[in-house]
Structures are given as structure tokens and as C-alpha cells.
Amino acid sequence: MYIMAVTAAVFSLLAGVSTGSLSIPFSSIIEILASQWLGMPLSSDVPSDWVPIVMAIRLPRVVLAFLVGASLALAGAAFQGLLKNALADPYTLGVSSGASVGAVLVIFLGWQWPLFGTFTLPIVSILCGMATLAAVLAFTRAVDRRMAVETIILAGIIFGAFFSAFISLMIALTGDELRQIISWLMGSVAMRGWKYSGLLFPFFLIGAVVLIANGRELNAFAFGEAVALHVGVDVARRKIVILTAAAFLTGAAVSVSGTIGFVGLVVPHIVRLLCGPDYRVLLPLSLLYGGAFLVFADLAARTIIEPRELPIGVITSLVGAPLFAVLFFRKTKRKLG
């Protein structure tokens, strides 16, 4: 199972770098990486102008796509387990709406902080995302001291709705920036360079490690908070830890790539259909398959109507929904039919 997933991930990365207006064979990619990272000499049949194409243009894009896909899928899986809701996705808690508000505000007002330049946007966005998480949790605590999961969901929906309205307001009031705002909202991993991956990576690392370490606890939460408590899980603490880690992943992913839909909802379900619900396995596999999925989606986004690019969110929905439908149909039909 893991072998298949890792293979898929690696294959997606290679395919992502390989495909484009200029097709670069896999072997060359590996040689280039080896020469850059391991200091091995480059053989003569690899043209040297391929190196910047791979290292500066394609690889950063593919890596970013992989990290974003992995983050969203992990967060989605965690939310589905914790909130005991198959329809939960990373955006349920409203963190993504908060992050989007930050991003859209930066575009709307044309903010540019002196030291960061265009990097201002993801930083503001991630700060807004974290602030939203804090607000949702504080609100929940004020309403319900025990912070029941149902209350958290409702608080998230409230904040999410409020922020979405705010975004719509800005869209309504905007003039020139409309195209930019919309395209940001639809999500993209194009032309970000290594800096965005660099911003995402620490959040990704922390979030992934924390969530994967809480695999057994998520299995317990799948039976409900009461059962988790009876079995010995420190429900109050673990809930907050898991939520925060998942929100980290979501907020950071959204701040660097916009709101790419469907990945966080569908990838965990697909993995669950293929490999079962055990979170100790589901989480790492969602990470790998989520990353691979988004890399392929990005690949399709930039090659289908070449030289133009489709928004990546369109591809994830167009592909994700039917794929899920087919899998669900076959699995459920076999079970019920």
C-alpha cells in the first residue's frame, strides 16, 4: 500500500517536471537533480539550459503543488475524523475564509510591505488564518465550556460565512483588481518560486507530524467524543491540538495557493475507499495521494489548453467529482447490491 502511494507520488513529481511546452525525459530530470544536490557531473546529452527550466521553473511549481495537495488532504482527513462528518473539508472551520480575507485585502488595498514585496500577501494571509482559528476557538469556548465538536463546527460556519460575505463586499467594491482577486480565489500554484514552498514547508512539517502522531486518537474520535474519552484519550487537549494542526495546514496552503477546492474533501474519501478507515494509515496515504493528485491536476491545468492555463480548482473539481462518484458507486454497489 505504502509502496504504491510513494510510487504514485514520485511518479507525479517526475511527470510534473517532465511535461510542459518542452518535454524533458525522466532520466534527465534525475541527472539534473543529482548534479544540483549531490554535486554529480552532468552528462553531455543533457543540455545545460534545461537546468534552470527544471530547477527554477518546473520543480518549484511541482513541489509547491505537492505540498499544497498533501496539506489539504491531511487537513481534510483530520477534520472528517474529528468532526465525525464525512462532508467536512479543510474549509469547514472558516480558517480558509479568514486567510482569503487577508489575501483579498492585500490585493484590494495594494499593500506591499517594505521587506517582503509581493511576499506580503501570503504572510498577511497566514496571519489572518491563524487569527481566525483563535477567534473560532475563543468563541466556541465562550459559548460552550466543554467545546463540543458540534459547537466548533457551527462557530466555524458562522465565521466562514461572515468572512465570505466580506470577500464578496470587496469584490463588489473593486474595480481593476477584480481579475486578480478572482484568479487568486480560484487557486493557483503558478509562478510562485521557491519562496512560497519555503513559507509553506514549516507549517506543513509541523502539521503533518502532529496529525500523523495522533492517528490512534483520530481512530478513537471516529467513534465519538464520549467513546474516545472512555478509552483514555485526553479529549479536551487532543481536540485542540488536532484542530490547530489541521488549521495550520489549511491556512498555510490557502495563503500560498488560494482556495483550491475538492482536494481536502475527496482525497481522504478515495483513500478510505481503497485502504480502509484506520487513521494511522489514512493520514500518510492521504498526504502522498493528495500531493500526487494536485501535481497531476496542475499538470492538466497547464497543458490542456496550452499555452493558456486553466485554474487548478476547476480541474480538481472536474476530475475529482467523477472519480469519486465512480469509486463510491462501485464500492457501495458491491456492499449493498
Place this chain on the structure above:
Amino acid sequence: MLQVREVSHRYGTTQVLDRVTFSVEKGELFGIIGPNGSGKTTLLKLISKELPLASGEIAISGRPLSELSTKQWARLAAVLPQTLETAHGYTVKETVALGRYAHQRGLLPAWTAEDEAAVQEALAVVGLAHKMDAPLERLSGGERQRAYLARALAQEPQLLLLDEPTNHMDLSGQVRLLDRLTAAARARGLTVVAVFHEMNVASLYCDRVLVLKDGKTAALGAPADVMTPALLNDVFAAPVVRQAHPAAAKPMFSFVPQHREEKTPLLGGLRPVFLADAVVLASPRPLRVLSSALVGAGFQWATHFVNRQVGLDYDCGDAEEEMRRYLKRHGFSPERTIGMMTAVDVHDAVWLQEERKGCSAAVLVTAGVGNAVDAARAWRHQPAAAKPGTINMIIVVDGTLTEAAFVQAVMTATEAKAKALAERSVCDPETRTLATGTSTDSLAVAATQTGRSFPYAGTATELGRTLGRLVYEATIEALDRYERRRGKR
């Protein structure tokens, strides 16, 4: 082992529990009962740490619960929840394996041989080992409950907490679960604290119970001692009657539904009817009967009384079964009929009635002297196969008899019978002394259970005196008819 002291709890401004105190010994099966809203589930949630304890103390073997982390507590106590919620996609084994969480340490713990052994043993105890890899959702409600029990057992706790474990179950499911539970608890020295909503289950299975009313302790002790009708009527605000369980040494409870009292006096219309080989009494409404009859013995409710004549050579391996078939053939329902057999000609049956205001009774007697026995000296007899009874008596009383009165009516009737035999000098042929009865006499005492209440039926009471006279006179007459018929032959 578990000490609960002065525990109180409030939801907002409502006092749900008020200074409840009790302790549970190791190995005990302790029940908590009470009407809805009495605080039973709240109490259990305080013990399982689902609710925070604000007032009072709960300690296990002296250690207060507040000192224990959730994981430490999970190693000591396991909970069987009330609901049967499932989690999508998990197999039975995965569900049970979750119970090992409290025993695993470290960040990414390995699955040890101990863990596997605990899970396998738990599955074996509940009888789900063969369904280990089945998805939990495919199991029936009862099987799922067993899976959750296995999970609780896999936790290897010392204390098992159950919240209305038989809520959704049919009767057989309830019995099987509780039997498994008690067996597992005894085998492992587990202490069990369970909330029950059903009195009979609590009475049958618990060593001691705590009865709660409005959050306060109403009673604490063994079910036989504390579950009195008076207490239960008060706590549950419903008419509860208590009886002895026929098989277990525990009390049994039921409710009395409201019913209309029949005003028509019964005995006015009651008359024996003669069939070819039986004499039958049919009552328009069921009578409560205490009898030693072949069919319907013990306490029964019956509408028909059938005294059937069989040949002297009647010998049947399973007389009761044959009698039931006979009753069915003739259109009587064996479940509501008192069936007796006699070798005497039933057309010699004597029916005597006394109808007085406040004390009406009647008797139907068939009597013969074959196999007469002196009960005091019967030990001298050679053991012999039982032959059909020769003195069968059916007594009907219009009134409400207590259980004591039923027994005393039997005593009074039997004394009167013995006197009638003595009066007619019937002798025990083997001992050559006066007989007191014959070898397989049968007696049924029936009462309408409406109208005047008779707490006693001994010879000092009006009823006792009436019965004594009726039985004596009817038996004398029946013996005379028997002699006359025998004399003719």
C-alpha cells in the same frame, strides 16, 4: 473499591444529584435504578469522568479520581455506552483493538503480543471471534453491543461501567448479554456498576442496588431487602406488585394495569356441565386458581375446570401431555384450563353452593375410596405407581383472596375431607387405620379476585367455616353416591 461520597451535581440551576453516597466492593454487581430524571445517568457520567465533578468525592481504592489522568482512569475503568453508534468502515477487531489505547505508551507504539492476546480473549468471551474481520456496521444491534463489550474487556479494567446496557434489546438479547457479562465479571474479578431502567433485570442480576429519586438516595441495599412495593410505588409513582421469582431467589416485579371492576356476581350463574366423560365448570371471566391439578397446577388464571373420567386401567407415560391433548381436542385452551383426572364416574359429582351476602362459595366434588391412604402411616406402604385420583375437589369463592388465604383454604378443605372420610369409616387397606385421603387426590381453589377481600381462610374465619361445611357435606354425599353405584354392581 469504589467510594462515592456526598456527590452532587447541577445543570444550570437544577439540582440533578444531591449528596449521594455509597461504596462498591470488589467483585460486586452494583445497580443504579430510578425513574427518568432521577440522576442515574448523570451519576454514571461523573464516575466515568465524562462530566467534571464539582461537589463531593469519588475515589477508587482510596485514590481520588481527580488525581488520575484520562488514560490512567481508562486503565482502571471501562464504559459500555448506551448508544449503538458505529464508525464507518471499521472492522470488529479494529473496534475492539481501540480498547488497548490506554495501555499503549509512546508516540507510535507497536502492537504487542499482550495487546493481541487481550483482544483475542475479549472476542472469545463475547463470542465474536468468528466475525473479527467483519465491518461493524454489518452486525446486528445485539452483536454490536457485544463488540463494544469486548472493547471494554480488552481494556482489562477493574471496574466496568454500564449505562442502560439493555436499552435496545429484546428479552433474549438482554438475558444473554447480562449472563455473558456476569460470567466475564466473575471470571476476571471485575466490579460492575450499571444503570438499569428495568426493575426485574436489576433485581435478578445485582448484588446491591441504589435507588434514586429526584437525585437523592431513596434506598441502598440488596434488591430483596430494599425493593419493596411501598418504596417502588413511591419512587416510580406507579402501582408495583412484588412476587417471588419462580426459579431465582430474587423478587420479581410487575405492574397492575387499571381495569374495570365487574359488578355481576359470579356464582349465581355458575353450574357444572356434564360431557360424556367429564364434568366441566365454565366461568365467564378468569379466576385465580391455586391447585395441584394435572394441567394448570400452582397459581394460574383459568376460565374452565375439567374433571375427566378415565378407566381404571388408565396408564400413560406422560399423563400431563395426554391430558393437554384431550383438552385441545374438546376445544379447551390448556393454558387457561384446570384439568384433573379421576377414575370415579363423573356423573356422581356433587355441586354445593352457598350464596350469602358477602360470602359466596361453591364446591364440586367427585369422590371414591379406591387407594385410600392414611397419610400419617403412608410410609409403611409398598411404593406403587400412581393411579388416577379418586377425590377431586374444585372450590370457587366469590371474593379477593390473599396468597395466605389460598393456602389456608387448601388446609381447611383437606381437614374437612379427612373428617368426611372418617365419618364414613373409610380405611387404609394396607395399614388398617382410618384413611385421610386417597393416593392422588386433587384440589383446586379458585377466586374471582374481585369484591370482598379475605385475608385469611382458616377455620376461625367466616370463609373458612363456610368452606369447611361445604367440603364436608359435598364429600359425604359424593362418597355415598360412589357407594351406591358400587353396591349396584
